Amino acid sequence: xxxxxxxxxxxxxxxxxxxxxxxxxxxxxxxxxxxxxxxxxxxxxxxxxxxxxxxxxxxxxxxxxxxxxxxxxxxxxxxxxxxxxxxxxxxxxxxxxxxxxxxxxxxxxxxxxxxxxxxxxxxxxxxxxxxxxxxxxxxxxxxxxxxxxxxxxxxxxxxxxxxxxxxxxxxxxxxxxxxxxxxxxxxxxxxxxxxxxxxxxxxxxxxxxxxxxxxxxxxxxxxxxxxxxxxxxxxxxxxxxxxxxxxxxxxxxxxxxxxxxxxxxxxxxxxxxxxxxxxxxxxxxxxxxxxxxxxxxxxxxxxxxxxxxxxxxxxxxxxxx
Amino acid sequence: xxxxxxxxxxxxxxxxxxxxxxxxxxxxxxxxxxxxxxxxxxxxxxxxxxxxxxxxxxxxxxxxxxxxxxxxxxxxxxxxxxxxxxxxxxxxxxxxxxxxxxxxxxxxxxxxxxxxxxxxxxxxxxxxxxxxxxxxxxxxxxxxxxxxxxxxxxxxxxxxxxxxxxxxxxxxxxxxxxxxxxxxxxxxxxxxxxxxxxxxxxxxxxxxxxxxxxxxxxxxxxxxxxxxxxxxxxxxxxxxxxxxxxxxxxxxxxxxxxxxxxxxxxxxxxxxxxxxxxxxxxxxxxxxxxxxxxxxxxxxxxxxxxxxxxxxxxxxxxxxxxxxxxxxxxxxxxxxxxxxxxxxxxxxxxxxxxxxxxxxxxxxxxxxxxxxxxxxxxxxxxxxxxxxxxxxxxxxxxxxxxxxxxxxxxxxxxxxxxxxxxxxxxxxxxxxxxxxxxxxxxxxxxxxxxxxxxxxxxxxxxxxxxxxxxxxxxxxx
Numbered sequence: 141x142x143x144x145x146x147x148x149x150x151x152x153x154x155x156x157x158x159x160x161x162x163x164x165x166x167x168x169x170x171x172x173x174x175x176x177x178x179x180x181x182x183x184x185x186x187x188x189x190x191x192x193x194x195x196x197x198x199x200x201x202x203x204x205x206x207x208x209x210x211x212x213x214x215x216x217x218x219x220x221x222x223x224x225x226x227x228x229x230x231x232x233x234x235x236x237x238x239x240x241x242x243x244x245x246x247x248x249x250x251x252x253x254x255x256x257x258x259x260x261x262x263x264x265x266x267x268x269x270x271x272x273x274x275x276x277x278x279x280x281x282x283x284x285x286x287x288x289x290x291x292x293x294x295x296x297x298x299x300x301x302x303x304x305x306x307x308x309x310x311x312x313x314x315x316x317x318x319x320x321x322x323x324x325x326x327x328x329x330x331x332x333x334x335x336x337x338x339x340x341x342x343x344x345x346x347x348x349x350x351x352x353x354x355x356x357x358x359x360x361x362x363x364x365x366x367x368x369x370x371x372x373x374x375x376x377x378x379x380x381x382x383x384x385x386x387x388x389x390x391x392x393x394x395x396x397x398x399x400x401x402x403x404x405x406x407x408x409x410x411x412x413x414x415x416x417x418x419x420x421x422x423x424x425x426x427x428x429x430x431x432x433x434x435x436x437x438x439x440x441x442x443x444x445x446x447x448x449x450x451x452x453x454x455x456x457x458x459x460x461x
Numbered sequence: 462x463x464x465x466x467x468x469x470x471x472x473x474x475x476x477x478x479x480x481x482x483x484x485x486x487x488x489x490x491x492x493x494x495x496x497x498x499x500x501x502x503x504x505x506x507x508x509x510x511x512x513x514x515x516x517x518x519x520x521x522x523x524x525x526x527x528x529x530x531x532x533x534x535x536x537x538x539x540x541x542x543x544x545x546x547x548x549x550x551x552x553x554x555x556x557x558x559x560x561x562x563x564x565x566x567x568x569x570x571x572x573x574x575x576x577x578x579x580x581x582x583x584x585x586x587x588x589x590x591x592x593x594x595x596x597x598x599x600x601x602x603x604x605x606x607x608x609x610x611x612x613x614x615x616x617x618x619x620x621x622x623x624x625x626x627x628x629x630x631x632x633x634x635x636x637x638x639x640x641x642x643x644x645x646x647x648x649x650x651x652x653x654x655x656x657x658x659x660x661x662x663x664x665x666x667x668x669x670x671x672x673x674x675x676x677x678x679x680x681x682x683x684x685x686x687x688x689x690x691x692x693x694x695x696x697x698x699x700x701x702x703x704x705x706x707x708x709x710x711x712x713x714x715x716x717x718x719x720x721x722x723x724x725x726x727x728x729x730x731x732x733x734x735x736x737x738x739x740x741x742x743x744x745x746x747x748x749x750x751x752x753x754x755x756x757x758x759x760x761x762x763x764x765x766x767x768x769x770x771x772x773x774x775x776x777x778x779x780x781x782x783x784x785x786x787x788x789x790x791x792x793x794x795x796x797x798x799x800x801x802x803x804x805x806x807x808x809x810x811x812x813x814x815x816x817x818x819x820x821x822x823x824x825x826x827x828x829x830x831x832x833x834x835x836x837x838x839x840x841x842x843x844x845x846x847x848x849x850x851x852x853x854x855x856x857x858x859x860x861x862x863x864x865x866x867x868x869x870x871x872x873x874x875x876x877x878x879x880x881x882x883x884x885x886x887x888x889x890x891x892x893x894x895x896x897x898x899x900x901x902x903x904x905x906x907x908x909x910x911x912x913x914x915x916x917x918x919x920x921x922x923x924x925x926x927x928x929x930x931x932x933x934x935x936x937x938x
Contacts, residue, residue: 242561262753263752264750264753266748267747267748268743270744272503272744281877284877288873291869340874340882343874348863348867351862355859358862383833386829386833393775393776393825394822396772397764397767397818400764404760404764405760405818406760408757409811412815413815
């Protein structure tokens with residue numbers, strides 16, 4: 141298989157631009173509907189989530205199906221009737237409300253216990269986050285993201301020439317943006333919320349998706365070392381094709397366990413895994429098609445007359461050290 | 462070959478040591494996996510303490526620790542976090558609501574003495590209030606003929622009077638020196654009659670002396686004692702006249718005030734733990750039931766095994782003999798990493814396990830880079846041995862770059878992230894570092910050793926459909 145990355149770069153760029161426009165649309169719609177680029181979970185805006193499940197080992201406890209109207213009624217009495225209530229597998233309930241203190245929570249649980257059925261405390265999950273803590277989590281997460289970006293830029297510019305690092309960063313933004321856009325759309329369509337694990341996923345994408353770019357750039361440097369006379373377009377084409385197998389396979393091996401998490405890892409990790417899947421696939425795509433073609437385009441624009449030999453990396457190439 | 466042999470021996474020893482560590486040292490599971498509550502408590506300034514200093518924070522931590530101990534939760538953790546927060550971990554609590562109640566109350570207990578003159582003022586106010594209320598009642602009873610203006614006027618008057626009565630009431634009890642600081646012990650018990658509960662308290666020496674003094678005064682004047690908890694009157698017992706010479710001198714008292722069992726037990730726990738110097742608020746509570754935690758562990762194990770098997774299969778099918786060797790290294794990797802978690806006491810959380818599973822996939826990335834390079838070298842006609850060697854040699858820079866960038870992201874997450882998120886950064890980072898060893902050293906030694914067996918020395922086992930540019934005899938000594 142031989143890919144003509146350079147000749148068809150219009151196509152690759154169009155695909156990316158379309159995806160980015162879709163992301164921007166998703167984010168814009170989400171801003172309009174939720175007042176935030178992504179539908180935030182209580183991790184970031186504060187609130188209480190009660191997840192309870194009826195104890196079906198007790199006789200007659202689960203005979204009646206859970207009546208959501210009863211549940212809504214209990215919540216209305218506590219003044220949080222507008223909360224979201226979700227039924228999980230017939231006997232479980234997930235209730236998301238404004239922040240409740242311990243007294244209100246106990247009253248709700250007691251009322252549900254008598255009106256809906258006995259709940260199993262060992263299957264209860266409570267998350268209560270104050271608005272201030274939510275802010276704290278969000279700003280810490282965003283700061284971590286910024287620091288990671290800065291750290292990786294610094295490292296890449298140390299290892300490669302500045303323009304290499306810059307385009308690797310463009311590819312990185314591309315990936316992070318697509319994950320954010322993807323989840324904005326999922327938030328609109330499925331009501332999916334992003335929690336602090338989402339920021340972890342973004343950071344992981346930042347750390348990982350630059351890998352394929354590095355492999356390709358390494359090879360670009362190597363090819364340039366070996367034959368400085370070649371035009372940049374051919375060099376990039378060659379480098380991409382020579383490293384295509386490993387670009388795909390490294391992403392594939394990393395994706396296999398994540399797919400396992402997606403299907404088997406349970407509710408908490410499911411969308412974390414999905415964010416990684418989107419990010420890693422996008423990372424692979426942007427390395428092969430975007431970072432490479434942008435570099436070639438830039439170098440051709442910058443130094444059409446100068447000797448291409450000057451384009452080789454500053455750092456000692458990989459094959460002799 | 463001597464060097465390879467000693468490396469292999471080292472790997473073998475490490476693998477055995479890892480198994481021993483995994484068997485002997487238990488894995489520390491986070492609260493989200495073993496069940497329990499994690500509370501973040503915000504320490505707040507009040508009028509007296511405007512700024513929360515390290516001293517206040519530490520004082521609050523001590524009190525909370527006492528209370529947690531009083532709850533009887535084993536392996537609990539109470540630690541300060543940042544400038545004004547305290548993190549409390551309560552593994553396996555079966556009543557998170559109680560924990561929150563007990564931890565959240567300030568429990569400022571103090572004893573006050575009734576002032577007779579001011580009580581008289583209160584009595585007057587009370588009577589005035591009663592009069593107004595009965596007037597209102599009469600007016601309202603008239604039904605349709607009622608004078609709405611009069612009702613409205615009376616309502617305003619009542620509201621005003623209630624305020625006055627409240628002020629008079631607050632004056633009635635005068636503060637004394639005796640507070641919860643002088644407590645030695647507290648014990649909740651049911652009252653002999655009815656189904657109410659009370660809390661017996663005993664004072665330390667200074668407290669006992671003050672209490673005797675206080676009760677003596679009360680017995681002489683017929684004033685009542687006011688027992689206040691967080692500025693709320695919980696009971697106002699009278700003191701029998703027989704104590705007017707000595708006071709109650711044994712240093713014991715009882716707080717009763719319509720408690721049920723739960724309220725009495727909570728108060729006991731709070732009193733035993735002492736009062737908080739400043740108010741606090743529970744700003745975050747993450748509670749996971751024990752069964753849910755167990756389910757998560759089970760699902761994580763399935764996901765990890767499935768992920769591992771998928772990667773193992775992929776490697777051996779795609780990369781043949783080196784793939785098989787990478788698989789062995791990957792298993793050693795999993796052993797070493799897990800042992801490292803146990804050895805360094807890493808607390809495994811659900812995101813932490815996700816980090817570990819993710820690292821399984823990343824660990825073989827280095828091998829993918831190496832084997833692809835090896836194939837390339839083989840295709841260009843190099844000998845098997847030299848292809849393998851240069852595969853490792855030439856792929857190293859890319860491998861280092863990829864791992865460093867991942868570590869940078871982990872570092873940012875670890876230093877700036879909070880709570881559960883840190884677990885992910887830590888496990889992923891440990892995984893990345895260990896994978897550098899297994900994917901490079903381990904795979905290399907195993908691969909070079911396998912090349913010393915003539916019947917394993919088949920290039921097509923390294924690269925299918927190999928059409929070498931020129932054939933070269935194998936040269937291995």
